[in-house]
Amino acid sequence: MTAPDVFGAARLGPVAMPNRIIKAATFEGRTPEALVTDELVEFHRRHAAGGVGMTTVAYCAVAPEGRTDRHQIWMRPEAVPGLRRLTEAVHAEGAAVSAQIGHAGPVANGASNRAPAIAPSGLFSPLSMQRVLAATADDITRVVRAHAEAARLAADSGFDAVEIHFGHNYLASSFLSPLLNRRRDGYGGSLQNRARFPREIARAVRDEVGDRIAITAKLNTDDGVPGGFWLDESLTVASWLESDGSLDALTLTAGSSLLNPMYLFTGDVPVREFAGVQPKPVGAVLRVVGRGFLRSYPYRDAYLLDRARQFRERVRMPLVLLGGITSTETMELAMAEGFSFVAMARALLREPDLPRRLRSSRSARSLCIHCNKCMPTIYRRTECVLARTT
Numbered sequence: 001m002t003a004p005d006v007f008g009a010a011r012l013g014p015v016a017m018p019n020r021i022i023k024a025a026t027f028e029g030r031t032p033e034a035l036v037t038d039e040l041v042e043f044h045r046r047h048a049a050g051g052v053g054m055t056t057v058a059y060c061a062v063a064p065e066g067r068t069d070r071h072q073i074w075m076r077p078e079a080v081p082g083l084r085r086l087t088e089a090v091h092a093e094g095a096a097v098s099a100q101i102g103h104a105g106p107v108a109n110g111a112s113n114r115a116p117a118i119a120p121s122g123l124f125s126p127l128s129m130q131r132v133l134a135a136t137a138d139d140i141t142r143v144v145r146a147h148a149e150a151a152r153l154a155a156d157s158g159f160d161a162v163e164i165h166f167g168h169n170y171l172a173s174s175f176l177s178p179l180l181n182r183r184r185d186g187y188g189g190s191l192q193n194r195a196r197f198p199r200e201i202a203r204a205v206r207d208e209v210g211d212r213i214a215i216t217a218k219l220n221t222d223d224g225v226p227g228g229f230w231l232d233e234s235l236t237v238a239s240w241l242e243s244d245g246s247l248d249a250l251t252l253t254a255g256s257s258l259l260n261p262m263y264l265f266t267g268d269v270p271v272r273e274f275a276g277v278q279p280k281p282v283g284a285v286l287r288v289v290g291r292g293f294l295r296s297y298p299y300r301d302a303y304l305l306d307r308a309r310q311f312r313e314r315v316r317m318p319l320v321l322l323g324g325i326t327s328t329e330t331m332e333l334a335m336a337e338g339f340s341f342v343a344m345a346r347a348l349l350r351e352p353d354l355p356r357r358l359r360s361s362r363s364a365r366s367l368c369i370h371c372n373k374c375m376p377t378i379y380r381r382t383e384c385v386l387a388r389t390t
Ligand SMILES: Cc1cc2nc3c(=O)[nH]c(=O)nc-3n(C[C@H](O)[C@H](O)[C@H](O)COP(=O)(O)O)c2cc1C
Pocket: 024, 025, 026, 027, 058, 059, 100, 165, 218, 253, 264, 265, 322, 323, 324, 325, 343, 344, 345, 346, 347, 374, 375, 378, 382
């Protein structure tokens, strides 16, 4: 079979997309009141005008305590008018739009949210310098339900899709981790038990929205943490998610925002810039221990392909290849390997109109140098620091 044209029209579940390029979630830092602003609308309109098939709004927490800080949107009726304005602006440019919904769990900043963070088991968070509480049975039921309601609000706001966050040791991902999940109830222990919470979330979302919108999930191939969730287990979870039939596609990611953040990105480690945006005591500690916490991994194009390929062999559902997609060549490689879509984050922060440029010149490639200095900007207003000056 010939590989699909990445620039050609495609379907994702019930959604028609103009091409197979997705703007991956990059928390935008443009929601100071936890509501949509004109700047957020313009951010996504620019990506849509730049030629992506679908842009992803990140991130839309399902509960106020599930935010990595209190300036993030959480899904509530008050957020709907702004979200509707955003989806209309993206649609006017001819692209589709997805909302990343999730609960940050142990990655949530309880101090900023003024509400304690929760995790499968209690722990001390180095991010908020606070204790994270073990989720109760009521918390689990409430958060599953909250995902369903967030997806309904997203559909009501005109989104074409939701992407459920099952990665980066956010709440669902931390349930999958044998290191972070030490529960003795039906949500801990065996892989089947640890996978129960994310599977229930996906099911509840599908039951709530049916085929009104596409439902995808962003799943870790592995946490990159000794004793954490690893590839063999993730392959099994992917096959369960496929047989549950709740998802239209799976995006593969890796790493832990809590324990090994650079594993997500690879490339340079901007310790000084990270330390500079933290509260003074945290910044001082980070300057000293930063190189240990922010371990470095060499960058290469399509750096998740070796792992993602194993998922391609294991499941039949549409898969999205993410991680170091920077040129037509890497996108065509993904298509040839059987992936249905590609997702790009940093390359599009660098140049929102990259898809248009790639389409007009086959040899073009991203100007992103994976310096990762965009990452610390999420605390102010997410941007590429090089795009700022060019
Ligand atoms: C500034 C920044 C913010 C990010 N925010 C999110 C987020 O809110 N949710 C998420 O799942 N991933 C987030 N990511 C990770 C990206 O979606 C993506 O997984 C990662 O950057 C690898 O893709 P890339 O090589 O195309 O950049 C963020 C990445 C960057 C650079």
